[in-house]
Amino acid sequence: MPAFITIKKRTSGQYQQLTQQGFSLLELMIVLNLMLLLLMLGLPSLQEMVARQQAESYVRQLKQQLQYARVEAISSGSTVTFCPLKGNQCVNQWWQVPIQILRQTPGSGALAMLQQLDKPINSHWLYYNREQLQFRRDGSLNVLQNGTFIYCAKQYHWHYKLSISQAGRSQLHYVDTPCPQ
Numbered sequence: 001m002p003a004f005i006t007i008k009k010r011t012s013g014q015y016q017q018l019t020q021q022g023f024s025l026l027e028l029m030i031v032l033n034l035m036l037l038l039l040m041l042g043l044p045s046l047q048e049m050v051a052r053q054q055a056e057s058y059v060r061q062l063k064q065q066l067q068y069a070r071v072e073a074i075s076s077g078s079t080v081t082f083c084p085l086k087g088n089q090c091v092n093q094w095w096q097v098p099i100q101i102l103r104q105t106p107g108s109g110a111l112a113m114l115q116q117l118d119k120p121i122n123s124h125w126l127y128y129n130r131e132q133l134q135f136r137r138d139g140s141l142n143v144l145q146n147g148t149f150i151y152c153a154k155q156y157h158w159h160y161k162l163s164i165s166q167a168g169r170s171q172l173h174y175v176d177t178p179c180p181q
Helices: 025-076
Strands: 003-011 014-022 080-086 099-104 111-117 124-127 133-135 147-153 159-164 170-175
Touching: 025 080, 025 099, 025 111, 025 124, 025 133, 025 147, 025 159, 025 170
Parallel strands: none
Antiparallel strands: 003 014, 080 099, 080 133, 099 111, 124 147, 147 159, 159 170
16 A cells, blocks of 8 residues: 655645655565566566567578479479578588578579578577478479478477478478477
Protein backbone atom coordinates (compact mmCIF):
# COMPACT_ATOMS: atom_id res chain seq x y z
CA MET A 1 0.00 0.00 0.00
CA PRO A 2 1.44 3.39 -0.91
CA ALA A 3 2.62 5.63 1.91
CA PHE A 4 0.99 8.98 2.46
CA ILE A 5 3.04 12.06 3.17
CA THR A 6 1.36 14.96 4.86
CA ILE A 7 2.75 18.42 4.31
CA LYS A 8 1.45 21.52 6.05
CA LYS A 9 1.80 24.70 4.10
CA ARG A 10 1.04 28.19 5.31
CA THR A 11 -0.89 30.41 2.94
CA SER A 12 -2.21 33.82 3.96
CA GLY A 13 -2.35 33.14 7.67
CA GLN A 14 -3.90 29.70 7.42
CA TYR A 15 -2.38 26.27 7.29
CA GLN A 16 -3.39 24.15 4.37
CA GLN A 17 -2.90 20.40 4.53
CA LEU A 18 -1.60 18.74 1.36
CA THR A 19 -1.39 14.99 1.02
CA GLN A 20 0.98 13.38 -1.49
CA GLN A 21 0.86 9.75 -2.47
CA GLY A 22 4.01 7.66 -3.09
CA PHE A 23 5.70 4.31 -2.56
CA SER A 24 8.11 3.42 0.17
CA LEU A 25 11.59 2.11 -0.63
CA LEU A 26 10.62 -1.33 0.68
CA GLU A 27 7.63 -1.54 -1.67
CA LEU A 28 9.78 -0.54 -4.64
CA MET A 29 12.42 -3.15 -3.76
CA ILE A 30 9.80 -5.91 -3.51
CA VAL A 31 8.30 -5.03 -6.90
CA LEU A 32 11.73 -4.85 -8.54
CA ASN A 33 12.71 -8.25 -7.09
CA LEU A 34 9.48 -9.80 -8.36
CA MET A 35 10.06 -8.35 -11.83
CA LEU A 36 13.65 -9.65 -11.82
CA LEU A 37 12.45 -13.11 -10.79
CA LEU A 38 9.89 -13.20 -13.62
CA LEU A 39 12.52 -12.07 -16.10
CA MET A 40 14.94 -14.77 -14.99
CA LEU A 41 12.23 -17.44 -15.31
CA GLY A 42 11.23 -16.28 -18.80
CA LEU A 43 14.70 -15.71 -20.28
CA PRO A 44 15.38 -19.32 -21.39
CA SER A 45 12.01 -19.43 -23.18
CA LEU A 46 12.76 -16.11 -24.85
CA GLN A 47 16.18 -17.37 -26.02
CA GLU A 48 14.62 -20.53 -27.46
CA MET A 49 11.95 -18.50 -29.24
CA VAL A 50 14.64 -16.30 -30.83
CA ALA A 51 16.67 -19.37 -31.87
CA ARG A 52 13.57 -20.95 -33.41
CA GLN A 53 12.78 -17.79 -35.36
CA GLN A 54 16.37 -17.61 -36.63
CA ALA A 55 16.23 -21.28 -37.65
CA GLU A 56 12.89 -20.90 -39.41
CA SER A 57 14.09 -17.81 -41.24
CA TYR A 58 17.23 -19.59 -42.42
CA VAL A 59 15.48 -22.74 -43.66
CA ARG A 60 12.89 -20.64 -45.49
CA GLN A 61 15.73 -18.75 -47.22
CA LEU A 62 17.37 -22.10 -48.01
CA LYS A 63 14.13 -23.36 -49.57
CA GLN A 64 13.76 -20.16 -51.60
CA GLN A 65 17.33 -20.44 -52.86
CA LEU A 66 16.74 -24.08 -53.87
CA GLN A 67 13.62 -23.01 -55.77
CA TYR A 68 15.57 -20.17 -57.40
CA ALA A 69 18.33 -22.59 -58.51
CA ARG A 70 15.75 -24.95 -60.01
CA VAL A 71 13.95 -22.17 -61.88
CA GLU A 72 17.27 -20.76 -63.11
CA ALA A 73 18.25 -24.19 -64.50
CA ILE A 74 14.94 -24.47 -66.35
CA SER A 75 14.91 -20.91 -67.70
CA SER A 76 18.59 -20.79 -68.74
CA GLY A 77 18.69 -24.35 -70.09
CA SER A 78 21.95 -25.08 -68.29
CA THR A 79 23.16 -26.96 -65.22
CA VAL A 80 22.93 -25.04 -61.94
CA THR A 81 25.00 -26.15 -58.96
CA PHE A 82 23.96 -25.50 -55.35
CA CYS A 83 26.78 -26.11 -52.86
CA PRO A 84 29.01 -24.73 -50.11
CA LEU A 85 31.97 -23.52 -52.14
CA LYS A 86 35.44 -23.33 -50.61
CA GLY A 87 37.98 -22.04 -53.09
CA ASN A 88 36.77 -23.50 -56.37
CA GLN A 89 35.51 -26.78 -54.94
CA CYS A 90 32.20 -27.88 -53.44
CA VAL A 91 32.73 -29.25 -49.92
CA ASN A 92 30.41 -31.10 -47.55
CA GLN A 93 30.55 -28.33 -44.91
CA TRP A 94 27.04 -26.92 -45.15
CA TRP A 95 27.21 -25.42 -41.63
CA GLN A 96 30.66 -23.77 -42.05
CA VAL A 97 30.83 -22.36 -45.59
CA PRO A 98 28.43 -20.02 -47.41
CA ILE A 99 26.24 -21.79 -49.98
CA GLN A 100 26.55 -20.59 -53.55
CA ILE A 101 24.40 -20.98 -56.61
CA LEU A 102 26.52 -21.42 -59.71
CA ARG A 103 25.42 -21.64 -63.33
CA GLN A 104 27.50 -23.61 -65.79
CA THR A 105 28.09 -21.70 -69.00
CA PRO A 106 27.18 -23.88 -71.99
CA GLY A 107 30.17 -24.75 -74.15
CA SER A 108 32.96 -23.47 -71.89
CA GLY A 109 31.87 -25.22 -68.69
CA ALA A 110 32.88 -22.16 -66.64
CA LEU A 111 30.86 -21.46 -63.48
CA ALA A 112 29.23 -18.10 -62.87
CA MET A 113 28.04 -17.27 -59.35
CA LEU A 114 24.39 -16.23 -59.28
CA GLN A 115 23.65 -15.91 -55.56
CA GLN A 116 25.05 -16.74 -52.15
CA LEU A 117 23.40 -17.79 -48.89
CA ASP A 118 25.41 -17.12 -45.74
CA LYS A 119 26.32 -19.98 -43.44
CA PRO A 120 24.06 -20.59 -40.41
CA ILE A 121 24.83 -18.73 -37.18
CA ASN A 122 27.56 -20.31 -35.05
CA SER A 123 25.32 -22.12 -32.56
CA HIS A 124 23.27 -23.73 -35.38
CA TRP A 125 24.09 -26.65 -37.63
CA LEU A 126 23.11 -27.59 -41.21
CA TYR A 127 23.68 -31.04 -42.71
CA TYR A 128 23.05 -32.63 -46.11
CA ASN A 129 24.20 -36.06 -47.22
CA ARG A 130 25.92 -34.80 -50.39
CA GLU A 131 28.56 -32.19 -51.28
CA GLN A 132 26.32 -30.52 -53.83
CA LEU A 133 23.06 -30.47 -55.70
CA GLN A 134 23.01 -30.06 -59.45
CA PHE A 135 19.80 -29.06 -61.19
CA ARG A 136 19.52 -30.21 -64.81
CA ARG A 137 17.89 -28.23 -67.62
CA ASP A 138 14.50 -29.80 -66.83
CA GLY A 139 14.68 -28.77 -63.15
CA SER A 140 15.34 -32.25 -61.80
CA LEU A 141 18.38 -33.25 -59.80
CA ASN A 142 21.28 -35.31 -61.06
CA VAL A 143 21.04 -38.99 -60.21
CA LEU A 144 20.91 -39.84 -56.47
CA GLN A 145 21.22 -36.25 -55.23
CA ASN A 146 17.82 -36.15 -53.57
CA GLY A 147 17.82 -36.13 -49.78
CA THR A 148 17.01 -34.14 -46.67
CA PHE A 149 18.64 -31.06 -45.20
CA ILE A 150 18.69 -31.14 -41.39
CA TYR A 151 18.87 -27.79 -39.56
CA CYS A 152 19.41 -27.82 -35.79
CA ALA A 153 20.05 -25.58 -32.87
CA LYS A 154 21.75 -28.34 -30.90
CA GLN A 155 20.90 -27.08 -27.39
CA TYR A 156 17.13 -27.33 -28.06
CA HIS A 157 14.88 -30.33 -28.61
CA TRP A 158 13.62 -29.51 -32.10
CA HIS A 159 14.93 -29.28 -35.65
CA TYR A 160 13.84 -28.60 -39.22
CA LYS A 161 13.89 -30.98 -42.18
CA LEU A 162 13.92 -29.74 -45.75
CA SER A 163 13.44 -32.67 -48.10
CA ILE A 164 14.22 -32.34 -51.78
CA SER A 165 12.90 -34.85 -54.32
CA GLN A 166 14.59 -36.15 -57.44
CA ALA A 167 12.26 -33.86 -59.40
CA GLY A 168 13.84 -30.87 -57.58
CA ARG A 169 10.84 -29.97 -55.44
CA SER A 170 11.32 -29.26 -51.75
CA GLN A 171 9.17 -29.64 -48.66
CA LEU A 172 9.84 -28.12 -45.23
CA HIS A 173 8.92 -29.74 -41.88
CA TYR A 174 9.31 -28.70 -38.25
CA VAL A 175 10.18 -31.70 -36.05
CA ASP A 176 9.62 -31.55 -32.30
CA THR A 177 12.39 -34.01 -31.38
CA PRO A 178 16.10 -33.52 -30.69
CA CYS A 179 18.48 -33.21 -33.61
CA PRO A 180 19.47 -36.61 -35.07
CA GLN A 181 23.11 -37.51 -34.54
